[in-house]
Amino acid sequence: MDELVKNHWSKKNRQSWVGGIREMNLALLLKWWWRLKEEPDHLWAKVIKAIHHNSRVVSLIPRKKSQPGVRKAIAGVGEDFKKRSIDIQQSLRCLVGNGEKAMVWIDSWTPQGPLKDAFPLIYSMFANKRITVSQFLTENTGESLWGQSWVRAPVNDEETEEFLRLNQTLQHQPVGQGMDRWIWKDGGDDDFSVKKIRMDLSGSIDVNNRPGNFLWNKMATPKSNYFSWRAIEGKIPTADELIKRGMHSVSALCKVCGRANESTNHIFIHYPYADLI
Structure with missing residues (x-):
């Protein structure tokens, strides 16, 4: 399945994903972290600290998971950065x-x-x-x-x-x-920059990982798009998938070539005729 995802992650898809709306949104959410550090005495910052202060947990910014809304999304952006191997606590540096x-x-x-x-x-x-x-x-x-x-x-x-x-x-x-001033990584004396964060987010994407969203091809028929999506999600009823679902009476061997187990990767990548497409 991983190999199928690699093939799905085409050059066009990478260009659509890199530097896209998601990266911009994450960078803008992180800017609120920077503002909270830079402007702790402003009224809005004091209100947030009063609402989200947790005496038992010491964190870079105050965060109370029980509080819903936009503030929860801002505080939780650290998890999105971790998925891209970026540690905000290490990257958001302070010039004392x-x-x-x-x-x-x-x-x-x-x-x-x-x-x-x-x-x-x-x-x-x-x-x-x-x-x-x-x-x-x-x-x-x-x-x-x-x-x-x-x-x-x-x-x-x-x-x-x-x-x-x-x-x-x-x-x-x-x-x-x-x-005291906060910068992004080794930005020298430069101010905090959303552009730098977007560049880091774009450069941190691992094409070996499953993409977060399936990119539909408008030129293809809905049936083809749906079938491709099911293939990437491992939902096609191949022999190995049927065995995983408890149908042990089914032989896992490919019924056409007989050279390997019938899996999604085999059908779309390793099958001899798949190389010709």
């Missing part, structure tokens, strides 16, 4: 200025990405997991970087080694001046 907006553990402001992922043991020992960079540097000074926000000190070699690496990372991480 005064550190008043960037969260130490959640935002990607160091080369290691979010510190909660790079240093999970130390993250579990920290009390205020929403602390900003500015607050953290104020509370934790000196070589130890050990302040009032910590629940306890490291108690074993693994925790001590991870803490020393965190200490070294923070000491070599520059903190600038001005406001």
Whole structure:
């Protein structure tokens, strides 16, 4: 079936899918993440935080799954990016200025990405997991970087080694001046760009994966389109499909060539006469 999907994913289909409406929609939805990080003190941002705040879950943006509507679609866009092998937490990077907006553990402001992922043991020992960079540097000074926000000190070699690496990372991480800014990946000093996200989404498509939507050919008859769709979905009653449905009295061998099991791939791709089409 995978081979049939590869053949269905023709050059024309790829061109229609790449850079299409879906990519634009995902990029525009992600821009709301950027706005929420850039404008946390605006009234609309405060309303969203008040509605979607979850005291038990610390995330890049506030998300409450029980709340329906447009906001749920915006918060859930991360799953669509994951399907395309793009990690938003790693890609939405923060250029730290005064550190008043960037969260130490959640935002990607160091080369290691979010510190909660790079240093999970130390993250579990920290009390205020929403602390900003500015607050953290104020509370934790000196070589130890050990302040009032910590629940306890490291108690074993693994925790001590991870803490020393965190200490070294923070000491070599520059903190600038001005406001914190968010960019997409390694965009340098460029502002957040929807175009860059669309390009990444377009370039991340794997043609070996099943396309999300079946693209109907208006030049073909409805019967042909329907048959092609059933073939891609594995709904044609070939011998191997009938056996999967419990009809074990059916022989799986191809009745015409007798060389292989009768499957969708065999009929449309491997069958000798299929090569001639």
